[in-house]
Amino acid sequence: MTTLKAFFMKNYWRFSFSAKNAVKSLLAVFAVIWLATEIAAFFSGAIGDGIKANWPYFFLIGLLWTIWESRPRLAMTERVAGKDATIEIRVGDCFELDGALVIGSNADFRSAGIDRASLQAQFADRYCDSSERLGTMLEGALAGEPHSWRTTAGGRVKTYDIGTVARLDAGGRVAYFTAIAELNEYGKAHSSPGHIEAALAKLWSYLAHRGGMGPLVVPVLGSGLSRVGVTRLELIQTIVRSFLAACEARKFTEKLTIVIHPRDFRDHEIDWEELRFFLRYACKYYETGVRASDAARGAGALKR
Known part of the structure; x- marks a missing residue:
């Protein structure tokens, strides 16, 4: 944009x-x-x-x-206090940014028949040539991961815990597919704020133990087809809070970029100034032990 x-x-x-x-x-x-x-x-x-x-x-x-x-600022960056890490929030296209991608997936890691507008389908088209090849790569990446079986109209399929991560390296692009939603009997994805928080916690842990140290590019997880009943602003705040909590335990990247799709910026009520205050205070007071949510409330009071 x-x-x-x-x-x-x-x-x-x-x-x-x-x-x-x-x-x-x-x-x-x-x-x-x-x-x-x-x-x-x-x-x-x-x-x-x-x-x-x-x-x-x-x-x-x-x-x-x-x-x-007075021009629109489509990106903001803050350094995490006491850490060699920065958080950037920007409006743009995930695929145009440098860094490893984080892509939300269903707990079955099903790649066939998914919405063509989803990031998973776009990744398949850009780097895997087809959804079938993406499915094969995901199956290989998940080999050895704990799973269970569930019965669908098409037969029995493997399903994984929320937060399970599959690392792919396709076409020179690294991506971490993360289970954030479960599929119902009609094949529709459903998630919740609790699922998003659990998935993020497991993702950071995976990256700390098995991932690289390069920049991370994360979309607003749960804002697409996962049917999470909260606003995009709340989802972004959840990602920031989760990342800051993980930084306290270990280092796994020096830069996190949270990407808002231009369509979401256009069509949904994302208060850019409120988000700026939240990010600034969450990162500033991280070192002092003040929770990001409390810092955000303080920022809102100062803003008013």
């Missing part, structure tokens, strides 16, 4: 644009121009008069600067 496109989204004007900051920016520009005019007039009346005569152009410069300062 480009900054220009974000300018025309109602959620930007509703949640991110600040009229107060825009006015402050405009007044600051005019103050600089006024000061420059006074200084120029002190040394040369002709220069001062020239500036005054062309005030519409300087007014336009002030407006352009204010627009630039």
